[in-house]
Amino acid sequence: MIEKIAKFLKTPFACTSIAVVCGFMVACGILLVTGYSASQSLAIMVNSVFSRPKFIVNVILKSTPIILTALSVAFAFKAGLFNIGAEGQYIISTVFATIVGILCDFHPAIQIPLVILSGVAAGAIFGGLVGMLKSKFGIHEVLTSIMFNWIALYFCNYIALSERFNKPDSDGSYPINPSGFTLLLNDWKFSDQGREFLRNNYFLNDVILKTDFNLNFLVAVVVAVLSWVMIYKTKKGYELRVAGLNPDAAQNAGINVPRNIFYTMLISGALSGLAGALSITGTSLHGIQSLAMFENYGFNGLSVALIAGSSPVGCIFAGLMFSALIYSGQSLQFKIGAPSEIVNIMIGVIVFFVALVRIVPSLINKFLERKAKLDVK
Amino acid sequence: MEINKDYAVQMRGITKIFNNSVALDSVDLDVKKGETHAILGENGAGKSTLMNILYGLYGADTGEIYLNGEKVNIYNPSCAISYGIGMVHQHFMLIEKFTVMQNIILGTETTDKFGIINTRKAKKKILDIISRYGMKVELKRRVRNISVGMQQKVEILKALYRGAEILILDEPTAVLTPYEIDELMEIIECLKRDGKTIIIITHKLKEIKKSSKECTIIRKGKFVDRVEVQEESEQSLAEKMVGRKVKLSVEKKPAKAGEVIFRIENLCVKSERGLDAVKNLSLSLKRGEIYGLAGIEGNGQKELLEAIISKRYAESGKILMGDKEIQNTSVRNVLDSKISIIHEDRHKDGSILSMSVADNAILDKYRKKPFCVNGFLNYEERDKFTDSLIKEYDIRPVNCKNTKIRNLSGGNQQKLIIGREVSSNPDLLIAVQPTRGLDVGAIEYVHKILVRLRDEGKAVLLISLELDEILDLSDRVAVIYDGSIAGEFTQEEANEHNVGLLMAGGKGNDRENS
Numbered sequence: 001m002i003e004k005i006a007k008f009l010k011t012p013f014a015c016t017s018i019a020v021v022c023g024f025m026v027a028c029g030i031l032l033v034t035g036y037s038a039s040q041s042l043a044i045m046v047n048s049v050f051s052r053p054k055f056i057v058n059v060i061l062k063s064t065p066i067i068l069t070a071l072s073v074a075f076a077f078k079a080g081l082f083n084i085g086a087e088g089q090y091i092i093s094t095v096f097a098t099i100v101g102i103l104c105d106f107h108p109a110i111q112i113p114l115v116i117l118s119g120v121a122a123g124a125i126f127g128g129l130v131g132m133l134k135s136k137f138g139i140h141e142v143l144t145s146i147m148f149n150w151i152a153l154y155f156c157n158y159i160a161l162s163e164r165f166n167k168p169d170s171d172g173s174y175p176i177n178p179s180g181f182t183l184l185l186n187d188w189k190f191s192d193q194g195r196e197f198l199r200n201n202y203f204l205n206d207v208i209l210k211t212d213f214n215l216n217f218l219v220a221v222v223v224a225v226l227s228w229v230m231i232y233k234t235k236k237g238y239e240l241r242v243a244g245l246n247p248d249a250a251q252n253a254g255i256n257v258p259r260n261i262f263y264t265m266l267i268s269g270a271l272s273g274l275a276g277a278l279s280i281t282g283t284s285l286h287g288i289q290s291l292a293m294f295e296n297y298g299f300n301g302l303s304v305a306l307i308a309g310s311s312p313v314g315c316i317f318a319g320l321m322f323s324a325l326i327y328s329g330q331s332l333q334f335k336i337g338a339p340s341e342i343v344n345i346m347i348g349v350i351v352f353f354v355a356l357v358r359i360v361p362s363l364i365n366k367f368l369e370r371k372a373k374l375d376v377k
Numbered sequence: 378m379e380i381n382k383d384y385a386v387q388m389r390g391i392t393k394i395f396n397n398s399v400a401l402d403s404v405d406l407d408v409k410k411g412e413t414h415a416i417l418g419e420n421g422a423g424k425s426t427l428m429n430i431l432y433g434l435y436g437a438d439t440g441e442i443y444l445n446g447e448k449v450n451i452y453n454p455s456c457a458i459s460y461g462i463g464m465v466h467q468h469f470m471l472i473e474k475f476t477v478m479q480n481i482i483l484g485t486e487t488t489d490k491f492g493i494i495n496t497r498k499a500k501k502k503i504l505d506i507i508s509r510y511g512m513k514v515e516l517k518r519r520v521r522n523i524s525v526g527m528q529q530k531v532e533i534l535k536a537l538y539r540g541a542e543i544l545i546l547d548e549p550t551a552v553l554t555p556y557e558i559d560e561l562m563e564i565i566e567c568l569k570r571d572g573k574t575i576i577i578i579t580h581k582l583k584e585i586k587k588s589s590k591e592c593t594i595i596r597k598g599k600f601v602d603r604v605e606v607q608e609e610s611e612q613s614l615a616e617k618m619v620g621r622k623v624k625l626s627v628e629k630k631p632a633k634a635g636e637v638i639f640r641i642e643n644l645c646v647k648s649e650r651g652l653d654a655v656k657n658l659s660l661s662l663k664r665g666e667i668y669g670l671a672g673i674e675g676n677g678q679k680e681l682l683e684a685i686i687s688k689r690y691a692e693s694g695k696i697l698m699g700d701k702e703i704q705n706t707s708v709r710n711v712l713d714s715k716i717s718i719i720h721e722d723r724h725k726d727g728s729i730l731s732m733s734v735a736d737n738a739i740l741d742k743y744r745k746k747p748f749c750v751n752g753f754l755n756y757e758e759r760d761k762f763t764d765s766l767i768k769e770y771d772i773r774p775v776n777c778k779n780t781k782i783r784n785l786s787g788g789n790q791q792k793l794i795i796g797r798e799v800s801s802n803p804d805l806l807i808a809v810q811p812t813r814g815l816d817v818g819a820i821e822y823v824h825k826i827l828v829r830l831r832d833e834g835k836a837v838l839l840i841s842l843e844l845d846e847i848l849d850l851s852d853r854v855a856v857i858y859d860g861s862i863a864g865e866f867t868q869e870e871a872n873e874h875n876v877g878l879l880m881a882g883g884k885g886n887d888r889e890n891s
Contacts, residue, residue: 235749242740246729251688252720253740254709369394 023350048331067319068275069301080244085145087298088152093119093276101176119277127269135258175286391440419816463536526557635664644694654680669851677860717803788819
């Protein structure tokens with residue numbers, strides 16, 4: 001019996017769960033210290049995610065870009081690279097998706113792939129450049145990608161405020177042409193017929209009419225599964241893992257390590273790019289804003305990838321949890337005035353504990369050892 | 378044996394259990410004061426564990442430790458150091474970016490009242506030790522820039538600086554050149570004269586004969602025997618260590634050399650620092666022979682190997698496999714030309730430690746059928762192949778397919794790597810120090826496989842720092858000195874004397890003739 005429990009506790013899932021629980025406990029402690037009721041706060045958080053279909057859908061919708069940037073980071077991790085540039089790749093992708101989406105106006109069947117691909121390509125080029133600088137000149141990817149993040153940020157501001165793209169009296173660009181939207185049932189739900197139908201169905205009304213209902217999340221799930229297949233089932237994935245874990249041995253096995261670095265960053269950038277492009281086509285405003293600071297889609301992806309232990313499928317669940325935390329943090333502030341930063345603390349603590357719970361398996365081993373010794377005696 | 382003041386170290390009934398497996402089972406050890414005592418055993422026999430317990434790195438589950446006849450409890454290494462025990466680990470614990478001096482005083486810095494390190498006092502003490510034991514060490518150089526032999530001296534200095542009276546050396550000669558080994562033996566002699574007690578963990582029989590008076594033999598965690606070294610032959614020591622009869626010399630039939638399969642012509646290669654490392658080197662290998670390349674470390678072997686496998690640019694000259702020039706192509710092309718390599722450092726160059734045994738088994742052939750079909754890996758084939766390797770090469774434990782290769786013993790890791798490379802059916806096998814760090818049983822096995830390959834008509838290029846291995850195995854022996862071939866011998870001509878002389882840069886007979 002004890003062996004069974006021990007075995008379960010050693011699984012990554014159990015370790016991550018322990019970390020999450022620890023994160024919540026620390027957050028409760030902070031709430032108590034700052035004078036808010038912990039139980040009330042937790043109730044609000046749970047409510048704000050699960051009490052209405054609309055909330056659940058919003059959490060899922062909001063998780064999409066985070067899952068994709070997390071995949072981007074996790075993918076690079078698997079190859080031994082630290083893609084801290086997911087943020088910049090995300091931003092540059094939104095910029096190019098917006099530019100193309102505004103300048104072109106084709107039939108949706110052409111427009112949607114065009115807009116998304118231009119975003120993906122922009123992210124891939126940004127990532128690929130970082131990879132190239134590393135493989136050709138040995139410049140560390142963290143340095144270059146941090147700089148690329150700022151380049152993306154200021155380029156975004158330049159485009160958002162430029163004469164051609166700036167929407168008058170705003171800090172942002174025009175939205176892209178509706179032909180590039182990936183919203184589901186968008187025309188129908190605002191038509192008389194659609195409104196009539198939805199009015200009679202509380203659930204669908206809440207889910208479809210009141211949100212930016214789209215299928216981007218499914219895209220993220222499919223991409224996560226594809227990443228998993230690529231990493232663990234294909235020749236390229238094997239090369240990538242080998243090169244990430246031991247570049248010397250990889251080279252001796254005939255793997256072109258520099259080229260691998262380049263391809264990895266290219267793909268990683270493309271994944272972040274997909275996150276950016278889908279945000280433009282799938283969620284409202286459908287354009288870019290001039291940013292004073294990073295929006296953290298990329299950096300959040302980093303946290304999510306860490307929580308998921310760089311498992312592509314784990315990124316889906318970690319991304320959902322992350323999105324739920326952020327979403328509920330906003331209502332925490334709104335309902336009882338507790339600072340929404342409490343959620344950021346919680347996330348930080350969870351990431352911290354995820355790193356910490358790696359000692360759980362060895363602790364369990366030690367416990368079993370001691371028990372074995374007692375049994376012997 | 379009684380607990381006695383004349384013994385520096387006495388351990389009684391030491392038992393240690395790891396993860397339900399018994400690493401040490403009630404082992405006794407008696408080390409006389411002022412003597413060199415060897416602990417002999419195969420890899421994984423528990424020698425290092427026993428010493429780690431003495432050094433306080435592990436706690437024993439049962440058993441007692443006596444120093445100079447007094448019972449002591451050693452909780453951790455600093456406790457051991459305070460009892461005058463010092464240990465030099467097999468893998469050195471040095472900080473590469475620090476200087477020798479900084480490494481020695483690390484952790485025991487003498488400081489003034491403002492917390493500033495008093496280097497003058499420390500330096501005086503270190504120079505004192507250096508001159509007393511005749512160790513040549515430059516204090517100002519950074520550790521990453523000095524040779525492995527030098528690093529070992531730094532480790533010994535570190536222990537002595539902390540006042541060690543009992544010095545534990547874990548496999549001290551595993552990484553040393555023959556010359557460095559002699560130097561180490563002299564240092565050990567010096568330490569002994571000064572009244573220090575030295576414990577050497579090793580599985581090399583020759584060195585035990587050379588260095589130690591007494592020897593404790595451990596096998597599979599159990600105490601086997603405690604012997605006077607002079608009364609035993611190498612053969613009898615080996616049998617006690619392995620627990621069965623072993624052949625120390627290689628048994629092989631005369632070579633039947635075929636046509637030339639691999640040639641190097643006037644090869645020049647530059648080293649990392651841009652110096653000429655390989656100078657106009659030429660050699661040729663025939664099918665069905667083992668060609669041994671002897672030489673002291675740093676005479677261009679590394680650069681030569683890297684040039685052969687296209688990891689390093691060949692400035693001029695040709696490398697030919699059959700009739701095909703392969704210099705400056707790609708590693709992949711070299712491997713595809715039916716060349717396989719057993720690398721010297723199996724952890725860094727030959728395996729992915731945190732991947733499974735099965736994943737490591739296909740490292741050189743993952744991209745070929747049947748392991749890869751249309752870009753997808755075929756795990757069934759991989760597992761089938763791994764099972765066949767495990768069976769054919771007697772890799773233990775038998776069900777290790779999905780465990781990480783890190784958890785295998787060194788000998789079993791090497792067996793897997795050799796099995797992997799040999800199964801690619803190469804025409805040329807390059808083996809660099811293929812028995813480094815292996816015990817007698819595994820060495821015997823590796824040598825057998827190399828001879829078998831030779832008999833199958835393959836060419837084997839053996840690059841080794843261990844002269845004995847080269848002399849035993851090779852049908853032809855060449856010496857590399859300062860980047861070129863200093864001389865070539867047939868097996869009958871070659872002996873420790875004439876090959877050793879060329880290795881050290883002396884002129885051999887055939888040089889004078891030419």
